[in-house]
Amino acid sequence: MKFLIDRLAFRDALQRVEMAIDRKPTRPVLGGILIEANNDSVVLMASDLDMAVRYRLGQVQVDQPGWAIVPGRELVDIVKDVESETVTLTLTSKGLCQVDAGEDQCSLVTMESSAQGFETPESFPTVPQFEDGEKGLVLSKTDFMLMVGATRFCTSKVKDTRFVTEGVLLETLGNQVTMVGTDGRRLSCIRRTAESVPEKDLHSVLMPRVLDQVMRYGQDEEGESLEMRFLGNLVGFRIGNLESFGRVLEGEFPSYEAVIPKGGKHVVRAHRDSFSQKLRLASHLTSDSAAVVKVSIKPNMLEIASEHEGRGRATASFEVDYVGDGILASFNPVFLLDGLKASHSEQIELQMEESSRPVKFVLGDDFEYVVMPLSMTS
Amino acid sequence: MRTRSIFHADLDAFFVSVERVLDPRLCGRPVVVGGPADGRGVVAAASYEARAFGVCSAMPMAQAMRRCPGLLRVSGSHSMYGRASRAVFDVLGQYTPILEKVSIDEAYLDLTGTGLLFGGAIDVADRMRREVRERLRLDLTIGVSQNRLVSKVASAFAKPYGLFDVALGQEATFLAPLDVRALPGIGPVTAHRLKDWNIEKLGALADTASWFLRETFGDHGPALQSRARGEDDTPVCPPWERNESKSIGHEETFATDVDDHAFLRAKLSALLSKAARRLRKKGLLARKVSVKLRYADFVTETRDCTLREPSDLDGDFLDPMQELLHHMASRRTLVRLLGVRLTGLVRGFRQTSLFDAEQDFKTESRSAIVSAMDDIRDKYGASVVQSGEAAWLSNSR
Numbered sequence: 001m002k003f004l005i006d007r008l009a010f011r012d013a014l015q016r017v018e019m020a021i022d023r024k025p026t027r028p029v030l031g032g033i034l035i036e037a038n039n040d041s042v043v044l045m046a047s048d049l050d051m052a053v054r055y056r057l058g059q060v061q062v063d064q065p066g067w068a069i070v071p072g073r074e075l076v077d078i079v080k081d082v083e084s085e086t087v088t089l090t091l092t093s094k095g096l097c098q099v100d101a102g103e104d105q106c107s108l109v110t111m112e113s114s115a116q117g118f119e120t121p122e123s124f125p126t127v128p129q130f131e132d133g134e135k136g137l138v139l140s141k142t143d144f145m146l147m148v149g150a151t152r153f154c155t156s157k158v159k160d161t162r163f164v165t166e167g168v169l170l171e172t173l174g175n176q177v178t179m180v181g182t183d184g185r186r187l188s189c190i191r192r193t194a195e196s197v198p199e200k201d202l203h204s205v206l207m208p209r210v211l212d213q214v215m216r217y218g219q220d221e222e223g224e225s226l227e228m229r230f231l232g233n234l235v236g237f238r239i240g241n242l243e244s245f246g247r248v249l250e251g252e253f254p255s256y257e258a259v260i261p262k263g264g265k266h267v268v269r270a271h272r273d274s275f276s277q278k279l280r281l282a283s284h285l286t287s288d289s290a291a292v293v294k295v296s297i298k299p300n301m302l303e304i305a306s307e308h309e310g311r312g313r314a315t316a317s318f319e320v321d322y323v324g325d326g327i328l329a330s331f332n333p334v335f336l337l338d339g340l341k342a343s344h345s346e347q348i349e350l351q352m353e354e355s356s357r358p359v360k361f362v363l364g365d366d367f368e369y370v371v372m373p374l375s376m377t378s
Numbered sequence: 379m380r381t382r383s384i385f386h387a388d389l390d391a392f393f394v395s396v397e398r399v400l401d402p403r404l405c406g407r408p409v410v411v412g413g414p415a416d417g418r419g420v421v422a423a424a425s426y427e428a429r430a431f432g433v434c435s436a437m438p439m440a441q442a443m444r445r446c447p448g449l450l451r452v453s454g455s456h457s458m459y460g461r462a463s464r465a466v467f468d469v470l471g472q473y474t475p476i477l478e479k480v481s482i483d484e485a486y487l488d489l490t491g492t493g494l495l496f497g498g499a500i501d502v503a504d505r506m507r508r509e510v511r512e513r514l515r516l517d518l519t520i521g522v523s524q525n526r527l528v529s530k531v532a533s534a535f536a537k538p539y540g541l542f543d544v545a546l547g548q549e550a551t552f553l554a555p556l557d558v559r560a561l562p563g564i565g566p567v568t569a570h571r572l573k574d575w576n577i578e579k580l581g582a583l584a585d586t587a588s589w590f591l592r593e594t595f596g597d598h599g600p601a602l603q604s605r606a607r608g609e610d611d612t613p614v615c616p617p618w619e620r621n622e623s624k625s626i627g628h629e630e631t632f633a634t635d636v637d638d639h640a641f642l643r644a645k646l647s648a649l650l651s652k653a654a655r656r657l658r659k660k661g662l663l664a665r666k667v668s669v670k671l672r673y674a675d676f677v678t679e680t681r682d683c684t685l686r687e688p689s690d691l692d693g694d695f696l697d698p699m700q701e702l703l704h705h706m707a708s709r710r711t712l713v714r715l716l717g718v719r720l721t722g723l724v725r726g727f728r729q730t731s732l733f734d735a736e737q738d739f740k741t742e743s744r745s746a747i748v749s750a751m752d753d754i755r756d757k758y759g760a761s762v763v764q765s766g767e768a769a770w771l772s773n774s775r
Contacts, residue, residue, distance in 0.1 A: 158686060163733065184731050185687075259732045289665065290688060290724035309725075330727055358732065374727035375742075 001066025001091040001115060003037045007084060007101065009057060012220075013044055014076045016055045016242055019213045021072035022048035029123045032111050033072040035089070035097075038065045046072055047125040047245075051210050052234075054127050054243040068113035069124060070097045078106050091115055128231045128245060130238050136229040137202065138195040139177060141218065141239060144226045148211050150190040150342050150367055151181030155208055160184060164251030167205040170228075172197050180256045186335045187256055188342070191366040195225055205253050206235060210246025217242060260370055261360045264351035268297055269321035272348050275302070276340040278316035282306040283333035285314040292374055293336075296328040297352070306333070329355035330374040339369040381546055383499050383522065384614060385487040386529035387470060387506065389463075390517040390538040392483035393423035396462045397452045399515050408433070408446050411454040415439040417633040422454060426538060466516060469509055473502060476616045486526055488614040500543050507541060523549060527610035531560055549608025554581030561605060568602075571595075580606045626664070628653045629717025635674045637712050641771070646703055647696060648768035649718045652760070654692045655752055657720055663688035665722030667695050669702040672715035679706050687729045688722070691744055692765070695720065 017033055025031035025048070034045040042057045068091050075097075079087060084102030092098055093115075096107040112121050130136075139147075148168065156165040169180040175197055180189045214237045218226065221240030229236045236245045282293050282304040294305045302320045307313040329352070340348070344364025351360045361369040389395065393411040398404045408428035413419025419439035431446035443449055463482045471477050473496060476488040489502060496502045503520040510518045521532030523544035531553065536542035544552045553561070558580055559569050575594070577583050583606040591599030628649045636642065646669065657664055668682035681702045685694060699718060707713065731741065751763045761772060 182732065184733055185729050187732055254733045287724070289722060290663075290727060292727045332729060356730070370732065372730040372732050375730050376727060 001035070001037050001068055001097075001113070002062070002064040002089065003042055004061040004063070004086055004088045005042065005057065007079065007082065007087050010087060011076075011079045013042075013055050013057050014079055016213075016217045017044045017046040017053040018072070018076050019209070020046040020048055020051045020053040020244075021076075027123075028111050029069055030125070031072055032069040032124075033075055034067065034069050034121060034124050036067040037062045037089075045124070045127050047127055049125055050247050051207065051213070052125070052127045052245040053213065054245075056241045056243075058241070064091075064115070066091055066113070066115045067121060068097050069111040069121060070108045071111075074108055075099070078108075127243075128234060128236060130227070130229060130236060130243060134229065135196065135198050136227045137172065137177070137197055138225050138227050139192065140195060141224055141226050143192040145215060145219065146344065147177070147179045147190050147192055148215050150344070150363075151179045151188050152208060152211055152215070153338050153342060154181035154183055154186055154188045154369075156183035162252075163254045164205050164249045165254065167207050167249040168211060169205050169253045169256070170202060172202045174201075180253070182254065182256060184254075185332075186339070186369065186371045187259060188339070188363075188367070188369040189256060189260060190364075190368075198230070202230065203253075204230065204235060205249040205251070207246040207249055210235075210237070210244050214239070214242075214244050259358065260368060261351060261353060261358055264353045264360065266297060266322070266324055266327050266350075266352040268302065268350040268352075270302060270318075270348055270350065271320075272340050272343050272346050274318045275348070276337055278302075278304050278318050279333050279337050279340070281316045282314045283337070285312050286333060291333050292330050293333040294328060294330050295336075296326065297322060298326045299323055327352060327355060329359065330376070331359075331371060332374060335371045339363060339371065342369070343367075381490075382524045383489045383492070384524060384526050384529050385489060385499075385503060385506075386521040386526065386533045387485050387487060388519050388521075388533045388537070389466060389483040390519055391423055391425050392463075392516070393454055393459055394425040394452075395516050396459055397454070398425075399462075400458070401452075404450060404452070407450055408448065409450045409452060410439070410442055411452050412439050412442075413453070414451070415443050418631060462514065462516065465514055466510055466518070469513065470506055473506065476614050478615045478617075486529070486614045500541070503541050503543070507539070511539075523552075523608075525549070525608070525610040526612050526614065527562065527605060528552065528608045530562055531556065534560065544608075550581075550584055553606060553608050554579065554584065556580050558583055558606075563605060564602070568595075624723065625719050625721040626653050626656050626660075626662075626723070627668075627717060627719030629670060629715055631672075631715045632713070635712035635714050639707060642703060642707060642713060642716060643700060644767040644771040645716050646699055646718060647692075647765050648771055649716065650695055650699060651692050651765060651768060653718055653720055654690060654695060654748075655755065655760075657723070658690045658748070658752060662723045662725055663690050663728060664695070664720035665724060666720070667699050667702070668719045668721065669699050669706060670715070670717035670719065671703070671706050671713055673709060674712040674714050676714070677709070677711070678715075681706055682719075682721070684722070687731075688724050689728070691741075691748055693744060696765075 022030035030048050036043040040060060040062060042060045044055045046053055078099055082101035082104050088100040090098045091113055095110050095113055097110050098107045112123055151168045155168060165182050171178045175193050176191055177194045178191045218239040221242050223240045227238045233248050234245050235248050236243060285306045285308045286292060287308050296303045300319060300322060301317055303317040305315045339361055344367055349362040358370045358372050363369050394409050409425040410421045410428055411423045412421045421435055421437045421442050424433045428446055428449055433442045433446050459482055467485060470487060474487050474489050478486045499522045503522050507518045510516055517539040519533050519537045519540045521529040521542050523529045523532055524546050528544050528549045532542040532544050558564050558572050561580060588600050588603055591603050665688040666682055666684050668680055670680045672678045683698045683702055754763050
């Protein structure tokens with residue numbers, strides 16, 4: 001194996017597979033990157049069994065095909081730090097992978113390698129292929145990014161005993177795709193139309209880590225759409241040259257539809273930026289361990305009050321579009337701010353039934369965010 | 379700095395004195411308060427007659443009985459002591475609102491600036507002692523000085539039924555001849571290390587070069603020295619400035635060491651139910667739970683876990699605690715003590731959950747059940763309503 005490659009392109013490619021390198025590998029290969037060089041392209045792969053990434057680099061000058069599994073972390077760091085415009089990777093007869101970068105030279109011990117043949121490396125976990133012909137779920141890239149951005153922040157950081165809420169639920173019904181994220185205290189739900197859908201309706205909980213990876217690197221990939229394939233217990237994402245795979249989380253996702261209010265007595269229209277600015281102001285005077293703001297809605301006015309015992313209190317108010325009776329409810333300001341930050345439109349709508357019931361925010365087209373209030377203990 | 383007038387009031391042999399008020403036959407005889415000699419009873423308080431035989435607090439009861447033939451033991455009733463203590467502090471509270479209760483039988487009082495109202499410090503202190511003796515038949519010792527530290531040492535010095543005033547500027551002179559152990563903050567270890575350097579009296583400690591103490595005791599050294607000179611400016615903290623309690627806990631040393639996991643689990647549940655009830659009484663929620671385990675060889679292990687949401691319901695605490703206990707009780711050694719503690723206390727608000735509403739067992743209804751149980755316990759006693767495990771425990775006894 002020997003090829004010459006543009007260093008920056010190689011570095012970017014390595015960064016894309018880096019997230020799938022196991023930091024504490026139980027088997028050495030899980031901490032490695034598989035490099036396959038053939039004809040005029042190089043394919044990089046990494047897998048930690050939960051998540052896998054394949055990245056194809058075209059237009060590479062391959063002098064000698066072959067493959068090698070090299071220590072992942074080290075290769076990424078080396079290519080980041082060398083300064084030359086191009087690097088050459090060569091597999092030596094002693095099984096070392098030599099990295100030549102201008103005047104600098106490093107050689108990495110390979111875990112397994114082959115100088116000629118294309119027989120697949122046995123020890124490396126299988127990374128599935130996107131086979132042509134099958135019908136996957138195709139979404140516009142922009143929509144996909146919007147949907148993940150609208151739901152990912154809501155997912156639970158800790159394991160719930162009853163439900164699997166660490167991931168984002170993906171559901172299709174006909175052409176309509178729904179994504180839902182929740183941590184049991186708030187929930188966000190967004191719907192978009194797919195460009196094409198598989199024959200069978202989907203209902204899967206996607207692993208957050210792979211979504212983060214696709215969000216981070218998918219943006220720069222060529223192509224306007226993203227394809228998703230469900231392969232057994234894996235879900236694969238393909239944008240341009242990037243293919244990412246993640247485990248589908250097992251377990252029951254809570255029935256989200258039941259908890260989204262269908263409307264409310266009190267409907268308030270407010271400007272997103274004033275709302276978040278006032279919220280931030282009030283949240284300066286809340287305690288870290290138990291942040292509370294009291295939101296009180298009056299005709300044409302929304303007031304946010306907070307108090308930090310022993311520090312002081314704050315009241316902030318701004319004009320809103322509301323007619324009706326006054327209502328008061330308490331919330332964790334972080335939950336409200338998170339939602340406003342994710343909002344797609346400048347004007348938001350807030351719907352409320354009563355102060356002990358969930359409040360629903362409409363934050364854009366087909367984008368709803370539900371927050372449970374805090375209740376006063378007796 | 380303005381001259382302060384700080385009192386340290388300490389009740390003499392408090393538990394015993396209260397018992398003597400209730401039963402005058404105990405007067406003039408060696409008496410201790412504490413658990414029975416079989417099992418693990420320890421001396422909670424000893425009368426001065428008993429102390430003459432070398433009986434002291436925290437001594438195993440069996441040993442106390444051996445040391446002092448004819449020793450009388452009273453089981454003691456804490457609620458009674460609490461009432462007596464409140465009565466004493468009510469008397470003292472008439473002189474100043476700045477009263478910091480540090481234990482059931484001790485308090486610091488700040489009488490700075492009351493000279494015109496009540497007269498000299500000595501007179502006030504003497505009036506306090508007489509008033510407590512006449513009205514409650516309890517003996518009170520008071521140490522007076524211009525700071526907490528010296529007053530505390532003075533009251534220990536003046537016991538029993540004494541009164542000692544350390545005049546302004548005489549603090550170092552007063553402390554100098556005393557043994558280093560007399561200073562609060564010097565325990566057996568520090569005292570031993572000081573003795574290695576031939577420092578046995580506070581005067582010697584006060585005169586030692588400060589660089590030497592810094593070398594030997596680190597940053598703690600110079601502080602130790604300034605205390606030995608009687609310097610202290612800690613204010614007396616009145617009740618309204620006191621922070622709210624930071625944790626609520628219960629622990630129990632078993633009568634005999636155990637290795638029975640079912641017993642430990644049940645005990646955990648019983649201890650937790652006590653702690654959670656106190657938490658609810660105070661209207662607080664706890665975010666963190668911890669479990670403490672002490673083995674027969676005194677190896678102590680503590681583990682904690684943070685809940686997703688603060689709560690005050692036994693049910694929310696029990697599962698994580700059982701989980702902690704399950705991971706802890708792993709040594710093949712008998713267990714001596716089990717304790718539970720609720721920390722990260724916050725007041726006021728509970729985050730409601732989206733999916734509880736779907737469940738049959740909502741937080742609200744659980745809360746209602748628990749508060750109904752608390753009402754029943756308030757009326758008929760704590761053991762009337764128990765969790766299954768705790769009930770099993772009291773039945774199997």
